[in-house]
Amino acid sequence: MLFDLDNIHKHYGDFHALKGVTLRVPEGSVGLLGPNGAGKSTLIKALLGLLDFSSGSASVLGCRLPDEALKVRQLVGYMPENDCYLPYMTAVQYVSFGGELAGMPRAEAFRRAHEVLYYVGLGEARYRQLSGFSTGMKQRVKLAQAIVQGPKLVFLDEPTNGLDPKGRDEMLELIEDVKSRGVNVVLSSHLLPDVERVCESVIMLNQGEVIFQGAIDELKSGGEAMIEIETKDKNEALKAVLEAEGIRAIVEGLRLKVYLPEGHERTKVLELAVQNDIQIRHFVPGELTLENAFLGLLEANA
Numbered sequence: 001m002l003f004d005l006d007n008i009h010k011h012y013g014d015f016h017a018l019k020g021v022t023l024r025v026p027e028g029s030v031g032l033l034g035p036n037g038a039g040k041s042t043l044i045k046a047l048l049g050l051l052d053f054s055s056g057s058a059s060v061l062g063c064r065l066p067d068e069a070l071k072v073r074q075l076v077g078y079m080p081e082n083d084c085y086l087p088y089m090t091a092v093q094y095v096s097f098g099g100e101l102a103g104m105p106r107a108e109a110f111r112r113a114h115e116v117l118y119y120v121g122l123g124e125a126r127y128r129q130l131s132g133f134s135t136g137m138k139q140r141v142k143l144a145q146a147i148v149q150g151p152k153l154v155f156l157d158e159p160t161n162g163l164d165p166k167g168r169d170e171m172l173e174l175i176e177d178v179k180s181r182g183v184n185v186v187l188s189s190h191l192l193p194d195v196e197r198v199c200e201s202v203i204m205l206n207q208g209e210v211i212f213q214g215a216i217d218e219l220k221s222g223g224e225a226m227i228e229i230e231t232k233d234k235n236e237a238l239k240a241v242l243e244a245e246g247i248r249a250i251v252e253g254l255r256l257k258v259y260l261p262e263g264h265e266r267t268k269v270l271e272l273a274v275q276n277d278i279q280i281r282h283f284v285p286g287e288l289t290l291e292n293a294f295l296g297l298l299e300a301n302a
Ligand SMILES: Nc1ncnc2c1ncn2[C@@H]1O[C@H](COP(=O)(O)OP(=O)(O)OP(=O)(O)O)[C@@H](O)[C@H]1O
Pocket: 012, 015, 017, 034, 035, 036, 037, 038, 039, 040, 041, 042, 043
C-alpha cells in the first residue's frame, strides 16, 4: 500500500484546504490531478511529513505520520514544483545534500550523487553552479535529488514544467525508467497526456476533496460515449437542445463534442437535430481523452 489516509483535514488559518481526504492507494504509478488550488501540493507535503495535518490519520508505505516522518523521508523522494536550492551550490553538492537530508551518511550521499547525476544526463555538469543551469537542467537536478537515496516512492510535482517538447519527452522517458526500476511514482501535473503516459491510475482533487480515485481507463470510460459533431452554423443551437435533454456538449472550434450518458443511443442526437431543423455535416465517434474526462468530472462536481 503506498498510502492509507483516513479523513485528513488541513486548515491554513481559516482556510480549509483538505476536507476529509480518505484514500487507500495501492502500489504503482498514480497521477494526482486537480485544478489550481485543489490541494495537491498540500496533500503531497502532508504525506511527506513536511506539513502537519489538522486532523485524521495517515500512513505512507506502512509508516504512521507524523510519528514516523523521518522514516518516510528515507523511503520517499520529493521533486518539488518550485526551485529550492542555493544558487551557488554545485549540482553534486545539492544532490548529496538531498541524500544527507534523507538520512544517508555523507560519504555515501556524495558517491550516490555522482551516480544519479550521470543517470539523469548531468554527469558533465556536476561541478557547475546551479545558478547557471537551464530550466531543463534544473528539472533534471531536482529529479536527481529526489532519487538519490534510492526511494521506494517518489512524488513528482510538475516535473515537465517549463520544458520544450524534446526536454519534456526526455524527462518522461527518465520517469518511465525510474518506474521500471521498481520505484512507485506519484505524478502531479497539469499536462494530462504526461499523466496518461506515466500512470495507470489517478486521484482527482477538487476544492480539497477527492472526486475520483481509480484506473485511468475507468475515468475515461465513465459510462459515457463521446461524439464529435459539426453542424451547418448551428453548434450552439444543438448544444442548447442537447443540454435541455441532460446531454453534456462542449463547443470546441468548429466542432461540438457531445458526451452521451450510459444508456443513451447515438441516434437520439440525430433525432433531436432533425426535430429542431439542424443540419449535421459531420458525426463521428470521438476519442474520450483523459482531458475530456477530467473536465467532465470537474463540471459534474462544480
Ligand atoms: N501556507 C499557506 N497558507 C495559506 N493558504 C495556503 C497555504 N498553502 C496553500 N494555501 C491555499 O490552499 C489551497 C490549496 O493549495 P495547494 O498549493 O495545495 O493547491 P494545488 O492543488 O497544489 O494548486 P496548484 O496546482 O496551483 O499548485 C490554495 O487555495 C492555496 O491558496
